[in-house]
Amino acid sequence: MSATSVGAATRLDGQVAVVTGAGRSLGRAYALALAEAGAAVVVNDLDGSTADATAAQIRASGGRAVAVVAAVGTADTAQELVDTAVGEFGRLDVMVANAGALRDRVLWKMSDADFDLVISSHLRGAFTCGRAAAVAMREQGEGGRIILIGSPAGQFGSFGQTNYAAAKAGLVAMARTWSLELARANITVNTVIPTALSPMTATIPAYAQVYEDFLQGRPIPATYRREHALGSPEDVAPLVVWLASPASAGVTGQAIGLGGDRLTLYSHADVLRTLDHDGGWSPEAIDGAWHGGLDRQAQPSGPRSAREKA
Secondary structure, X not given: OOOOOOOHHXXXXXXXXXXXXXXXXXXXXXXXXXXXXXXXXXXXXXXXXXXXXXXXXXXXXXXXXXXXXOOEOEHHHHHHHHHHHHHHHOOOOEEEEOOOOOOOEOHHHOOHHHHHHHHHHHHHHHHHHHHHXXXXXXXXXXXXXXXXXXXXXXHHOOOOEHHHHHHHHHHHHHHHHHHHHOHHHOEEEEXXXXXXXXXXXXXXXXXXXXXXXXXXXXXXXXXXXXXXXXXXXXXXXXXXXXXXXXXXXXXXXXXXXXXXXXXXXXXXXXXXXXXXXXXXXXXXXXXXXXXXXXXXXXXXXXXXXXXXXX
């Protein structure tokens, strides 16, 4: 799973997890790592062959796993995943909402279908799965873990990804809201912000060759592992295991990134500055305030690292 073995505090023996989109890449790495830590896993994917392969690999290693082939988004799929966990393994402790699709287009070329598919798979899929998991966990009365999978696109914006960035930003807000609503039930909710070489990152021109080299078994250069926080999908999996484990019992409502060698804690949105104007604001007064100092505190779009290199 990682360079660091799973210790007693992060073991998941006797626990049951659902991982959506677990047939390949990051989702597969999460499912395998959770199983290695001791959890039984419901492996979900739209592709039956990859879902079956992941589940079979877990069982071949001595773990417990079952595959559910279905597209996330509907309440029926979410309930099927929860029912499978309870029916096959007796309970549900961890829900990892990872599945989603990409349909990248600039705004003026993005169709309704492009937008709806990405929102349905990422945002609605996480909502329905999280809701079904919360109901089951509250009924069990023993707490639980809901882990949503975000993206730097949702933190900073991303050219050509209106749908994806909006969905991923929504997941962070949803996790923080759920962390408040589910606190009394001892259910923690956090968002993982992964950065890893995957079919998705391979679509970024700057990473295309690194991804091809990675597929050929070449080591990922240190500069990418540190400055770009890019490693393998397996490099991200320890964060999912930790968030699923008893060791993270007090951690909720957070957005935490992992990729390559870099662990990142993201800030909550906060107020930068407030100004008061007697009797309210006119357009002219706003203009004066903006150019009188607020403009120096404005935050540009995109990650700081990219702006610094521009």
